[in-house]
Amino acid sequence: xxxxxxxxxxxxxxxxxxxxxxxxxxxxxxxxxxxxxxxxxxxxxxxxxxxxxxxxxxxxxxxxxxxxxxxxxxxxxxxxxxxxxxxxxxxxxxxxxxxxxxxxxxxxxxxxxxxxxxxxxxxxxxxxxxxxxxxxxxxxxxxxxxxxxxxxxxxxxxxxxxxxxxxxxxxxxxxxxxxxxxxxxxxxxxxxxxxxxxxxxxxxxxxxxxxxxxxxxxxxxxxxxxxxxxxxxxxxxxxxxxxxxxxxxxxxxxxxxxxxxxxxxxxxxxxxxxxxxxxxxxxxxxxxxxxxxxxxxxxxxxxxxxxxxxxxxxxxxxxxxxxxxxxxxxxxxxxx
Amino acid sequence: xxxxxxxxxxxxxxxxxxxxxxxxxxxxxxxxxxxxxxxxxxxxxxxxxxxxxxxxxxxxxxxxxxxxxxxxxxxxxxxxxxxxxxxxxxxxxxxxxxxxxxxxxxxxxxxxxxxxxxxxxxxxxxxxxxxxxxxxxxxxxxxxxxxxxxxxxxxxxxxxxxxxxxxxxxxxxxxxxxxxxxxxxxxxxxxxxxxxxxxxxxxxxxxxxxxxxxxxxxxxxxxxxxxxxxxxxxxxxxxx
Numbered sequence: 001x002x003x004x005x006x007x008x009x010x011x012x013x014x015x016x017x018x019x020x021x022x023x024x025x026x027x028x029x030x031x032x033x034x035x036x037x038x039x040x041x042x043x044x045x046x047x048x049x050x051x052x053x054x055x056x057x058x059x060x061x062x063x064x065x066x067x068x069x070x071x072x073x074x075x076x077x078x079x080x081x082x083x084x085x086x087x088x089x090x091x092x093x094x095x096x097x098x099x100x101x102x103x104x105x106x107x108x109x110x111x112x113x114x115x116x117x118x119x120x121x122x123x124x125x126x127x128x129x130x131x132x133x134x135x136x137x138x139x140x141x142x143x144x145x146x147x148x149x150x151x152x153x154x155x156x157x158x159x160x161x162x163x164x165x166x167x168x169x170x171x172x173x174x175x176x177x178x179x180x181x182x183x184x185x186x187x188x189x190x191x192x193x194x195x196x197x198x199x200x201x202x203x204x205x206x207x208x209x210x211x212x213x214x215x216x217x218x219x220x221x222x223x224x225x226x227x228x229x230x231x232x233x234x235x236x237x238x239x240x241x242x243x244x245x246x247x248x249x250x251x252x253x254x255x256x257x258x259x260x261x262x263x264x265x266x267x268x269x270x271x272x273x274x275x276x277x278x279x280x281x282x283x284x285x286x287x288x289x290x291x292x293x294x295x296x297x298x299x300x301x302x303x304x305x306x307x308x309x310x311x312x313x314x315x316x317x318x319x320x321x322x323x324x325x326x327x328x329x330x331x332x333x334x335x336x
Numbered sequence: 337x338x339x340x341x342x343x344x345x346x347x348x349x350x351x352x353x354x355x356x357x358x359x360x361x362x363x364x365x366x367x368x369x370x371x372x373x374x375x376x377x378x379x380x381x382x383x384x385x386x387x388x389x390x391x392x393x394x395x396x397x398x399x400x401x402x403x404x405x406x407x408x409x410x411x412x413x414x415x416x417x418x419x420x421x422x423x424x425x426x427x428x429x430x431x432x433x434x435x436x437x438x439x440x441x442x443x444x445x446x447x448x449x450x451x452x453x454x455x456x457x458x459x460x461x462x463x464x465x466x467x468x469x470x471x472x473x474x475x476x477x478x479x480x481x482x483x484x485x486x487x488x489x490x491x492x493x494x495x496x497x498x499x500x501x502x503x504x505x506x507x508x509x510x511x512x513x514x515x516x517x518x519x520x521x522x523x524x525x526x527x528x529x530x531x532x533x534x535x536x537x538x539x540x541x542x543x544x545x546x547x548x549x550x551x552x553x554x555x556x557x558x559x560x561x562x563x564x565x566x567x568x569x570x571x572x573x574x575x576x
Contacts, residue, residue: 286434288434295390298384300380300389303559306505
């Protein structure tokens with residue numbers, strides 16, 4: 001039913017911002033609307049602030065959610081049960097917060113960036129939910145279009161409009177706080193990769209510090225060719241590290257001997273957006289010489305193992321063990 | 337040494353007889369435990385001319401290793417005589433070498449587990465008789481050092497050009513001798529020391545420094561490397 005409302009109201013509109021009729025207190029903790037939130041939105045956890053009703057979609061989230069045609073559900077909870085016959089409206093506003101006429105639950109006087117999602121919906125209870133796809137909210141059908149929203153940080157505001165129960169005028173409305181989706185497609189600066197070296201099963205990578213405390217770094221490495229400037233969220237089958245605060249790291253997960261690896265580094269900002277890939281350096285993993293091999297290669301006489309020194313070692317080892325046992329037994333007798 | 341002797345003499349002349357030694361409520365002394373800290377700096381490269389493999393890979397690092405010693409006293413009179421057992425652990429890490437001899441990102445490690453059996457003499461007569469807070473210790477004994485070398489895929493395991501297999505694990509034996517000086521902390525806080533004895537049975541607590549010589553080369557074995565060290569050892573000891 002709600003989807004029908006959405007489809008009807010969205011028809012003919014390509015506006016990507018959404019704003020609804022909404023009350024004025026953050027977290028919607030008001031006398032009339034006490035909750036406004038988004039349910040089950042699959043985004044980077046640190047970008048979802050349930051208390052403020054603010055959610056940020058970074059580049060990867062935006063691409064994934066739109067390309068997967070993920071559903072998004074907005075939920076409001078009224079402080080009181082509505083009266084019979086009460087209606088509500090939901091409006092979506094793109095960009096600023098003045099594109100919609102929030103004083104009316106219908107389509108009156110909206111700007112071009114305003115979209116009426118629900119018009120005169122029946123209030124059947126205190127909980128109101130509106131479900132649609134992320135793409136419909138953003139007004140795009142492909143993840144690539146996340147960069148075509150009209151800016152690098154674009155807000156989409158969803159507001160709920162309900163009858164004002166504090167007014168004696170039945171035409172007065174109350175507008176909830178906005179639920180704000182911010183699409184952030186601003187990539188951070190690309191770091192400069194300095195050096196890559198390989199051991200038998202380890203690759204060491206060094207890069208320049210960008211002198212920005214808000215940035216971390218991630219290393220991508222692959223047996224298949226990487227291209228400088230590529231968008232990291234589009235890579236598949238490429239290994240990467242966790243976010244790193246250092247300017248060098250060693251990677252060994254999945255690294256095998258005798259393979260040519262392509263390695264690049266990206267920076268990562270506070271919302272999880274990654275820069276494009278840095279220049280790509282290569283390194284070939286090859287056998288290395290550990291300490292024992294180096295010792296023997298240098299002409300060392302120790303052969304290792306226990307058998308070669310068995311007579312002496314076994315004898316002395318026995319002495320030590322017998323000594324320890326004697327000490328222990330004397331202690332037990334002493335305790336007794 | 338001269339300073340130590342003078343200190344002992346001066347303390348003996350001016351100090352009253354040990355209060356703790358005469359304390360009828362003091363618990364009997366049977367054992368001593370030492371927590372020992374020392375740098376690990378083996379003589380592995382001594383068998384090579386110029387830079388040896390230890391220096392090349394570990395850059396002559398001398399990381400600190402930990403050792404625990406338990407002494408069981410079998411005689412108390414003019415000093416004490418004990419049988420001691422030590423167990424320790426050290427680890428030094430370095431970069432494996434690439435084919436061109438440069439350092440690679442791969443790590444290689446030498447881990448040792450020294451085990452020692454000691455005869456220990458502690459000259460604590462001045463402490464017991466005159467409350468001088470210094471105790472001289474002498475130790476000598478036999479050692480077995482278990483060791484393990486790790487490469488990129490765990491314990492080093494490889495074949496040389498002749499097809500002979502090698503595993504980076506073994507045991508090397510030898511002997512040690514040590515001289516140490518223990519400073520009795522009880523002397524500074526006798527009330528606390530008495531309480532420590534009553535509550536935990538610890539009669540004396542020491543800070544100590546020790547000079548230890550080890551010869552760990554299978555007594556000059558022809559096929560043994562040299563893990564010998566001459567080193568300073570520091571730590572804390574509890575006598576109970």
